Amino acid sequence: MTPGGEVVVALDVGGTGMKCALVRPDGATVHAERHATDAARGPEAVVGTILDVAEGLAGKARADGLTPVACGIAVPGVVDEARGVAVWSANVGFRDVPLRDLARERLGLPTALGHDVRVGGLAEARLGAGRDAGHVLFVAIGTGIAAAHVVDGSAAVGAHGAAGEIGHILVRPDGPPCGCGRPGCLEAVASASAIGRRYAELSGAPATAAEVADRAAAGEPLAGRVWREAVEALADGLATGQALFDVATIVIGGGLAQAGPRLFDPLRTALRERLTFHREPRLVAAALGDEAGCLGAALLALDTLAKESR
Numbered sequence: 001m002t003p004g005g006e007v008v009v010a011l012d013v014g015g016t017g018m019k020c021a022l023v024r025p026d027g028a029t030v031h032a033e034r035h036a037t038d039a040a041r042g043p044e045a046v047v048g049t050i051l052d053v054a055e056g057l058a059g060k061a062r063a064d065g066l067t068p069v070a071c072g073i074a075v076p077g078v079v080d081e082a083r084g085v086a087v088w089s090a091n092v093g094f095r096d097v098p099l100r101d102l103a104r105e106r107l108g109l110p111t112a113l114g115h116d117v118r119v120g121g122l123a124e125a126r127l128g129a130g131r132d133a134g135h136v137l138f139v140a141i142g143t144g145i146a147a148a149h150v151v152d153g154s155a156a157v158g159a160h161g162a163a164g165e166i167g168h169i170l171v172r173p174d175g176p177p178c179g180c181g182r183p184g185c186l187e188a189v190a191s192a193s194a195i196g197r198r199y200a201e202l203s204g205a206p207a208t209a210a211e212v213a214d215r216a217a218a219g220e221p222l223a224g225r226v227w228r229e230a231v232e233a234l235a236d237g238l239a240t241g242q243a244l245f246d247v248a249t250i251v252i253g254g255g256l257a258q259a260g261p262r263l264f265d266p267l268r269t270a271l272r273e274r275l276t277f278h279r280e281p282r283l284v285a286a287a288l289g290d291e292a293g294c295l296g297a298a299l300l301a302l303d304t305l306a307k308e309s310r
């Protein structure tokens, strides 16, 4: 480590935990720490923790002879990146929190606020599994399904900060209800939670998506059926994504990606069956794991810094 080297203070705030790091401009993490979000305390207390942790990291950088040059914060929900406002979040409880300005004031550093999945996609596209692909669709499949469309290292935000909500593509009009209020959305059929729910509904016994994958691989017919249904729905969603974006690489992240070949082999086949004239994208697992959000927050902060100094 070069003494006096520049670092970015990066935080990825989730519903249960915060992943925090000092990241060098080349994407290398020089220090990492984790804290509990403890969202039950309410959004004000969570904001207090975010600011304390960010300030602590900047102090740690200086104590180690490094120079903090910017701060990047990623949060879930609806994020207005242009205004730096955490507009709405179901699991953290944010309602119009001007987090960017609060952090900028506290730290005295240029600060960027980003959406957790979009910055995760940014990191996978620039440093991870989508490296050198140019056009990347990052799809995170966990309790929900969300995506980021990254072109030449920049993630599309959308006119209202809501680009990439691939989980709410309609795939089964007569399907189960989605959290958004409409039946048949992709995430109501194929998210990790939806897979567990569907299996429990049919078998009467609770199971996680990982257990359903295991049982399907072991030849249990019911698990096989639930897994197949989810893979087919995912392929429908990804085929729509490919029709819209024509990417070189689709990177799958989130908990479901850990099913490995049990997910990727049938998904690749099902996607191929759905493509006609569209080129088949490379379908790969995310490479950065749960650090993607934190690295992406750092990249977003560096991008903002570069824009501001131009």
Ligand SMILES: [Zn+2]
Residues within 6 Å of the ligand: 167, 168, 178, 179, 180, 181, 182, 185
């Ligand atoms: Zn929906």
